[in-house]
Amino acid sequence: MRVDLAPMRTFPDLALPDHGGVVRSLSELAGGDPLVVHFFRGWFCPKERAWFPELLALAERAEVAYTALVSVSVEPPEVQAALRAGMGARWPFLSDQDRTAQAELDLLEHTDTEHHPYVPTVFVLFPDLTVYSVYNGYWFWGRPSMADLWRDLREVTRAVRSDWEVPSP
Amino acid sequence: MNAGPCWLALLPDRPEGVLAAAAVRCLDDSSQGWLAAWATESRPHPYAYRADPAVIDFDGPAAAVSLVLPNDQRRPLFDDPSVVQAIRMVAAASQLTAVTTLTADPVHYAGSLLATSPAVVLGWPGWWSVDPFVRVGPRRRLLVDAGLLADRVAVLGPGTQRRAGAPWPAQW
Numbered sequence: 001m002r003v004d005l006a007p008m009r010t011f012p013d014l015a016l017p018d019h020g021g022v023v024r025s026l027s028e029l030a031g032g033d034p035l036v037v038h039f040f041r042g043w044f045c046p047k048e049r050a051w052f053p054e055l056l057a058l059a060e061r062a063e064v065a066y067t068a069l070v071s072v073s074v075e076p077p078e079v080q081a082a083l084r085a086g087m088g089a090r091w092p093f094l095s096d097q098d099r100t101a102q103a104e105l106d107l108l109e110h111t112d113t114e115h116h117p118y119v120p121t122v123f124v125l126f127p128d129l130t131v132y133s134v135y136n137g138y139w140f141w142g143r144p145s146m147a148d149l150w151r152d153l154r155e156v157t158r159a160v161r162s163d164w165e166v167p168s169p
Numbered sequence: 170m171n172a173g174p175c176w177l178a179l180l181p182d183r184p185e186g187v188l189a190a191a192a193v194r195c196l197d198d199s200s201q202g203w204l205a206a207w208a209t210e211s212r213p214h215p216y217a218y219r220a221d222p223a224v225i226d227f228d229g230p231a232a233a234v235s236l237v238l239p240n241d242q243r244r245p246l247f248d249d250p251s252v253v254q255a256i257r258m259v260a261a262a263s264q265l266t267a268v269t270t271l272t273a274d275p276v277h278y279a280g281s282l283l284a285t286s287p288a289v290v291l292g293w294p295g296w297w298s299v300d301p302f303v304r305v306g307p308r309r310r311l312l313v314d315a316g317l318l319a320d321r322v323a324v325l326g327p328g329t330q331r332r333a334g335a336p337w338p339a340q341w
Contacts, residue, residue, distance in 0.1 A: 020263055022321055029324055031340040059327040063257070069327050081263060090260040090326035 001119065001136075002106045011037070011129045014101045016072065016094040019081040026070070026129060029092055034132075034156040035068045035125045036149065039107055041117035042073050043083045047140050048120070052087055058149055059091055067153055074099055074117055109138070124152040132156050175222035176207040177271065177282065178214050179236065179309075186213075189227050191317035193234075196310055204234075204313050218271035218279050221339040226319035232266060232284040234313050235297060239306030244277040251305055252278045253329055256337055258301040260326030264289050265299075267318045268325060268338065275334040278305065284318050 005011065015025040029035060038055060040048045055071070062069050069091040073080065080093040096102050102118055109119045120137030122144050133152045137143035144152070158164045181202040183190050190205040206225050207213040239245070245252055247270075259268060264285050271280035281302045290296050297310055323338050331337050 020322070024324065031324060033328070063327045063329040066328060066330065066332075068324075085261070085263070088261060090257055092324060092326070 001121065005105060005123070005131065005134065007131050007133060009131050011123060011125055011131050012101075012104060013129060014072075014094070014104075016096055016101060017077055019077050019084050019093040019095070021077050024092060024094065026125075029070050030068050030125070030127050030129065032127050033066050033068045034127060034153055034160065035070065035129070036062075036153070037123040037125060038069070038071045039105075039118040039121045040071055040073050041109065041112070041120055042075050042115055043079065044115065045117070047137075050140070051120075051137070051143055052089075054143075054146055056087065056089065057146055059089065061150075063090070065153070065157075067157070070094055072096055072101070072118065074102060074115075122149075124149065124156060126156055127160055173208055173222060174210055175220050175225055176209065176213055176217040177220040177224075177269075178205050178217040179203070179238075180205055180214070180216060184214065189225065189317050191314040193314070194312045196312065201309070201311055204311075204317060206317060212273075218273055219336055220271055220282065221269035221323060221336050223323040223339065224267040224269045224282065224284070224319050225317065226321075227316055229267075229315065229318045229320050231287055231315045232313045232318045232320070233287045233290040233296070234311040234318070235283045235300040235303075235308055236280070236311055237282075237300065237302040237306045237308045238271075238280040239278070241273070241279075243306070244273075244279055245305060246276055247272070247278045247331060249278070252302075255281075255301040255305060256329045257326075259283065260329070262299050264293075264296060265322045265325075266320040268322055270336045272334065272336050280306065284313070286320070287312060 018024045072094045077095045107119045122135040124133045135144045183203045187205040190203045193201040267284035273279040
């Protein structure tokens with residue numbers, strides 16, 4: 001992974017086709033909110049299938065918390081659309097089928113010579129794409145738990161919402 | 170069109186002073202009037218509803234539209250579980266080119282508009298059943314001429330909440 005993909009550095013504003021084929025940038029997806037960016041291997045990986053329920057649970061909270069979420073893999077949009085529909089996910093997926101972003105970020109998992117997938121990695125970003133935290137999920141326990149993400153999103157939200165403290169009457 | 174308040178109304182005649190308008194037909198080709206859009210701070214017409222500006226595109230193609238408009242005496246709260254669940258289902262749906270809920274005040278759901286390409290409906294008549302808002306109010310199945318609606322749906326999900334009373338999924 002690129003060494004500059006670290007806390008308090010700016011994450012690249014990637015632009016990739018979503019699960020419906022519409023090109024979206026990360027800044028568009030963030031839309032002024034904190035953003036969780038999730039790079040995953042693909043539908044075939046049992047570890048991903050074991051972790052997606054965490055993300056589904058997070059999405060249940062994010063839907064009322066003004067927080068954006070995006071999952072990125074090298075699968076084609078139609079494969080992502082099927083995975084998304086099968087899981088009942090309600091957040092955007094981005095397709096890096098050409099592996100351009102994977103190369104730019106240096107997130108190729110060299111040990112999988114069959115699928116050439118992303119190294120499972122999660123970034124928690126401020127709305128302006130500044131990195132708050134990074135999780136390397138090559139080993140399953142490296143992935144963030146709901147508690148990890150909740151804590152990170154609390155701190156990011158506290159930093160960006162001027163009315164975090166209840167406004168005075 | 171990406172900023173500022175936006176209003177939509179389905180009217181029998183093309184009104185004056187609109188930002189854009191397109192003729193509307195039923196599936197049997199009978200005229201249903203005009204779908205008109207305004208970009209004004211205040212409500213421009215008694216039958217106009219606030220909409221997400223992202224649904225408007227003067228260069229947009231013709232669209233098949235599922236338009237739900239509950240009776241104004243039977244509008245549920247926007248946070249009613251029936252409305253929230255319908256929003257969740259729309260966020261999970263595919264084959265949509267424009268999506269907006271409609272509001273007439275800060276607290277109630279006044280309607281919704283879901284659009285897709287007419288070619289999608291032609292090849293998949295079941296598309297009409299995609300609209301979960303039909304459980305909330307009566308729905309009209311319409312064909313809208315080119316020049317009004319976008320063919321690039323806004324980002325949907327995971328958020329279901331509105332921002333400062335603006336119609337979902339409008340961003341800040």
